[in-house]
Amino acid sequence: MEIFWLLPILNIAACVLTFFFARSLAKGKAHLFTVPVVGFSWLVALFATGQVISGHEVVSQSVEWFDFGAGSLRMGVHIDGFAVVMMVVVTSISLAMQVYSISYMRGEVRYITYFAIVAFFTAGMMILVTADNLFLAIFGWEIMGLCSYMLIGHYHEDIANSGAAIKAFLTTRTGDLGLLIGAIICFWMVGTFDIEAINLAAFEGEFTGHMIEVAAIALFIGVIGKSAQFPLHTWLPDAMAGPTPVSSLIHAATMVVAGVYLVARLYPVFVEAFDVAQATGLRSVHLVALVGAVTALVGAFLALVQWDLKKILAYSTISQLGYMIFGLGVGAWGAAVFHLFTHAFFKALLFLGSGSVIHATHTQDIREMGGLRKVMPRTYWTWIVGTLALCGVAPAAGFFSKDEILAGAWHNSYQWVWILGVVGAFMTAFYMFRATHLTFHGEYKGHGHPHESDNYITGVLISLAIPSALLGFIGLPGQLNRFDRWFEPEIIHEVVEKYGMVKEEITSETYLLALVSLAVVGLGIGLATMLFLPKWRDSWVPGGLHSGWTRRAPLSYGRTLLENKLYLDALYGTITLWIRDDLSRASYWVNQKIIDRVVDFAGTASLALGRGAYLFDQEGLDGFYDGLGVGANRSGRALRSIQTGQVQQYAGVLIVAATLFGIFFILVN
Amino acid sequence: MEWFEDSALSIATFVPFIGALIMLVIPKEKEDWLKGFALAVSLTSLAVGIGILFQYDYGLSGLQFEVNVPWISAINTRYHVGIDGISLPLYALTLGIVVLCILYSWHHFPEPHNPKMFLILLLILETGMLGTFVALDLILFFVFFEIVLLPMYFLIGIWGGANRKYASIKFFLFTLFGSAFMLVSFIAMYFLSQPHTFDIVTLTEQGLDIARSTGIWVFTGLFLGFAIKVPMWPFHTWLPDAHTEAPTVGSVVLAAVLLKLGTYGFVRIGLPILPEAAATWAPWIGLLAVIGIIYGSLCCLAQTDFKRLIAFSSVGHMGFVMLGIATLTPTGINAAIFGMVAHGVVTGMLFFLAGSMHERYHTRDIPRLGGMINSIPRLAGVLVLISFASLGLPALAGFPGEFTSMLAAFEPAPGLDAAAFRVFLIVAAVGTVLTAGYMLYMLQRVAQGPIPSEWEGRRFHDINSFEYASWTPLIILTVALGVFPGIIFNVTNETVAPLFTGIFG
Structure with a gap:
């Protein structure tokens, strides 16, 4: 369990290596880089399962990350039984689907990219399930979103597939705004992104006012998006546009359960809030x-x-x-x-x-x-x-x-x-x-x-x-259950005990x-x-x-x-197209025809004013300014061959504007 | 190393200007000399900058490398420069970007060619930008702030696209208009301070003992000057035109550095000297910021010109920066500085890509493009990566700034209306969805799909060596800033936390 932090890094390294060197070093056999790494990860996860069953303590490791003012953040892993279970899921299914893909994707376009992204995805899910704080968890969460987008759009030459990819990304992203806001609220309530601390604070009722409900609802919106819950489930069927092994890994076994994972991980927050x-x-x-x-x-x-x-x-x-x-x-x-x-x-x-x-x-x-x-x-x-x-x-x-x-x-x-x-x-x-x-x-x-x-x-x-x-x-069921006893984290156990939520006997x-x-x-x-x-x-x-x-x-x-899929797709589609085509054009119309017109008008008006001022300048004050103007004229002449605007006039405008503002200022004072 | 402490900033700042002067005497026909010399000059400046990065004491909060000598004694103006955690990241970004721009331009000088003038202007521009970030005297700041205008005006007006005349004049006048108000406010601050001074540090320390309403008016002048430069909605309309018409390098510098002069002005001058007025203005700034986020994103969706789309995306991204500033908290200001650097790296890179795509397709019309993943795979790969950074994907540069901005908006400085800022937070979060929307829609039309019949059978060069040279640092930074946000945060927070804790409300 102590080397779990290494696994996402190894998978990312496999991704990078595949991406840059699979063609030259392995004659395009991209799986030669990624399969051994995920296989190794799988063995580590199995070994860790054994450790958990024999009563290994929770592993917490972290390093200084950065300080953004309101608090400093550490990057770290928190590996308890639950994390190990998730790791078993990720590595098993990822290994299975990669071996499967060697045959299934043989001869397909972008074979190398495919394996690279799958490895990156695996790393993303690993980051999510081992992260000890919400900020890092969001990294994993979004990396998966990116990989999902890319793999759904693997055959992007067909516009339906790239459309499905966009739909998946945007729908989950809509949910993610809840996730971000929920994480922010948790941070301000608890003073840290640390998941253990947030759970403890929720368990002990340290959230002020109704903030725990607001935070839980916000987080749950993220869950609805990622885990394809009604009414944001519509992206998942379309996501089947990706190659089938991708559907098995991302859209069945791992990424879509990220929302479930989040609720389970932050269980005290949800239990208390709802x-x-x-x-x-x-x-x-x-x-x-x-x-x-x-x-x-x-x-x-x-x-x-x-x-x-x-x-x-x-x-x-x-x-x-x-x-x-x-x-x-x-x-x-x-x-x-x-x-x-x-x-x-x-x-x-x-x-x-x-x-x-x-x-x-x-x-x-x-x-x-x-x-x-x-x-x-x-x-x-x-x-x-x-x-x-x-x-x-x-x-x-x-x-x-x-x-x-x-x-x-x-x-x-x-x-x-x-x-x-x-x-x-x-x-x-x-x-x-x-x-x-x-x-x-x-x-x-x-x-x-x-x-x-x-x-x-x-x-x-x-x-x-x-x-x-x-x-x-x-x-x-009941006392025969091994799963809970082995893998249930301490804090969850306390919550369950407190409310007597699990029946002990058969x-x-x-x-x-x-x-x-x-x-x-x-x-x-x-x-x-x-x-x-x-x-x-x-x-x-x-x-x-x-x-x-x-x-x-x-x-x-x-x-x-x-x-007609309850007409939800039609509804969302209409809204999206309305924003994409109509609202956007209306905004741009406002930009070009109203705001920019005001600017152009101001420009034209100042130009007229400037001409007046210039006239006044030439007729009235030229004696004094001529002396100053000689140098400016010389350099001006040199530049005039290439420049087109009449900067002198605008300098006049500048002076007029500044004077007006200055007078105004004195009056206000 | 005393001499280095005393002179490093001045050397790094003025070397480009002196280089530009020397280039005047190099004959126009010796293009290789000119290019080599300009590159050497910018590299010299960068080397001194790297020296500063090494010598800088990251544990200190105050100004370092400070020089303070009389300049124009008649108006009590001093040559006062120095650098701290707020300016250091932006200073370094500027030094780097100019080198990359010169590299990128090597074989890409736009019509009417003339590398000599182009590079001279670029170097003068560099001095202006660098000077603005280190100036600690209001008049000195103003001078540098304005020096920037002219070279950029010519870069757009001479080497720009078809509509360059209109765009360059608009850019020039719009920003000059704001500068006028800014200058008046500077002068007002001089006369309202006791004893009269233009010194930013002194003004920050002693504050202005003035009526609330006066402070608000002075801040209004500053606001106009800076907000136009940022640009904040509704003062942004010069930006799409300037960006669309500017040559690639001009767009890159504009996006990467010039826009930050405005936000930097707020952080360096507006907030510390006039905290009370800033607190009055803050909710309105926050409101304009989130309007900009939504509005910019919506306008992006309507674009068919690739460059114009990126230009509008700047309006949205700078909205996040301004939201951070409007919270008046150290966290928000840290987020803002991070956002400035990240936007500089990411959007600068997007404009490089726009230039290279235009070079290959001779069009920026999105509906005509497509299938880049199949026709120019590496370029398309970089485009996808940078687009995702731009839409704020965690682990890439765009995310930490935007997220921390939103985080700060939940708990603005005491005295500000928290409810209003929480509404801003939600609106900004909706903006992240729209941002993803227009970026993916763009990728679908540009990178994905089959190769359009217009380009079928055409062979395009993939990324060439000059492009690699100028892009690699930015690509590395895009990932590094996302994974290790401490690169910026740890530098800024040391200065920001003491400077902005407890001065508002």
Whole structure:
């Protein structure tokens, strides 16, 4: 753990080396620079996990950075169990996707740039999760934003892709203004950017007035942008324009969970500000829980009507991020972070699986797929593992993590959130099996002859399928839970203890809740199978799903609403274009036609005045000034050959203006 | 090293001027001599400047390398120069930028060519700028401040673009107009001080024992002089025209150094001598600053001329600098100085890029450009990097200044309306989104996309060696300032904190 500070630096070095020397030294094989570095980082992270489990102390190292007046700042790392978990996520998925990319990106344009930026991104996420202060964390946060922008726009020759990149950057940047303001408020309340100090101050109620609420709301706006929460989630589906491995790393496993990470890291601030524990009963709106739950549902609903395999996964990611956020919002810290952890593996697996499929079929439309089970068995079976994990089928990883979030909602008296979460679980099972059946079962409906991907790709899929299947067992409920005990930071533990937010023992209620959600998931899978498994579909819905009853109101209204993405994209698009084209032109019109006209008018008027003064000067005072003017005239003549303006006249204006102001001055005095 | 302490500033400041005089006698046809000589002169000045950087005691708050001798005794004006943490970064920036400009110009002298005149003017300009940053006497300051005008006027008026006549006169008159008011205020300060003095240090120490309203009027004069130079909204309209028409090097110097003369004036003269009046003015300055941020960004979105876009972006960036100054806190002023240097490096670099792009495409019309990542990859890479620095990405030079400015706005000096400044903070934060918006929109049209049919099959030179030479220092600084903001903050804070703590309100 003591050398964690070195890892981001190594990754940045790999990025720089790749960028400048991959062409000359490695004949363009950029991965030769970045993969060993991320592999090394991964080993260090695994080793550190062992250290944490065996009770290693928190590591805090920092160096003097700079002093800007109101306070001095140190650059440092704070490595506790939570940071180590995040490092495991970052390095595992980054390693997996880089190995995968060696095959997937072979022969693609800008191969070198691609690997360089991926390495830089990895460093950015590492900086975020190890930073001991908010200022440094913002560095990591924004570096990821930059890399995300560049990778989404990897194929920028198509304007839709560069547009998607801009949309992603600007939407998260809109959220970031909240992050910046929230960090600033925390600084003034606590006197430092230090995360530990901010947490402690929040825990002990040292924020004055309503500043903790303001700070928490501001920070949460940043979270909404980065973690694609409703209503700023619209950039994430568009971000699928980037290469698929990028989607698995950045837009599923790491960057988009940065917001979740921030809430979890600054948990005391959010708990106190939004009364997460419902201890005081003062505040009726539980912002974090509400936004998370709404996002979980909206994401699931929108995934229902997608035909693009990657977009289904993108909306699914939005929905799952919603689960994490509302998990934090209902006081289930351990469950939410555990879900972040397991989700990273199975969602990366699904994205990489979809990449394998897309590679084979050259399309992203699931209507043009089908029957791939036979030709792509490894992809198929790993996909099934990922799907079961995502749906929450026991004993895959997602079952334990998602179920604990729901149990936490119930335990902390958030029954309304629990209901929304269970509905979401049903939808999740439904849309995932819709996608699975259309993609892998029945007959192949596309072009060409798809075949299984090579060993790089299937090897990575298998290595991700194993944790997706098994990781759940470290997060069993109640006293069996290892995850919280190993990785929960001290301050979080205190907060959780203070409000009794975690249920310690396993009771019949635990089993009952688990059974309910399993039953709901089963229902979702069953319904999807009835409707979409080609063998069965025709007997249940004669004439196909898109005829008859689904066409009638009110179902068709709902479908239209979803197909238009709740009209949010249209709304934001209209606003953005209005600012970009209309408001900007109006401002420029004001500039040219009003402000600048005043200036031109003043110029013309002074010119007239100057001519008058010059006349007066020539007629009246020339005797005196002639003597002085000789020298000026000489140099003036020399310059006149090249200059065009008549500076003498303006000097006259200057004198007039100065005199007027001087007289005014004397009068005022 | 006593002699160095006594003479270093004067040498560094006047070497370019003396060099310019000597160049007058070098025949016009000996272009290589002229270029070499000008470069040697600016390098000499830079070398002395580096000596100053080494000899400067970073632990002290006061003025160093001070020289104070009588100059024009009839009006009690002295040749008083010195340097401290406020002026040092700007002084160093000026010394460096001029060298890079000469390097960049090597094979790029714009029409009507004439390197001799061009370089002479550039060197005179350098002396003017350097002098302004070290002058500690109001009249001396004024003289240097005005010396800057003339060479720049000619650079724009002779080597400028199609509309150079209008732009150069506008630039000259607009700034001269402000200077007139500034001069009146200087004279007023002289007569209102007891005993009468033009000395900035003395005026700062003893303050002006005058009525509040008088102070406000004196400050108004200063404000007009400095705000036009910055330029603050709504006095900015000379800037886009001057920048668009100026030759590349002129734009670079204008953006990197000239605009800072105004903000520097506020920090050196306006705030310390007239703190009470400054406190009265501060909310209004803050308001104009944030209007400038939003307004400048919106105007950027409407631009189709690459250079004009960068010019308007200066209005926005200088808004952040002025917001920092308006908070009247050491933090805000540190942020402002950081912002000045960062803007100098980043925007200066953007103008270099604009020049090089124009050289290759012979147009600056954004809709006609495109696909630079594919046609001129290295140049495009630098453009992307610098654009992100300009939009305030952390770890690059633009961020620390802007962020600290906003940080300071949350808690302005006691006596200022905190609520108003917090509103400014939010408006400024919205400005950062708009800034990102126009920069990315520009990149989408210029760097990304397919190569337009107009340029298809055309081979462009990528970055050449003179461009590398003049850009590398700026690129390194862009990253270094972002990662280690202490390079500036640690220098400025030592001076700013004692000077501006507890003098307002």
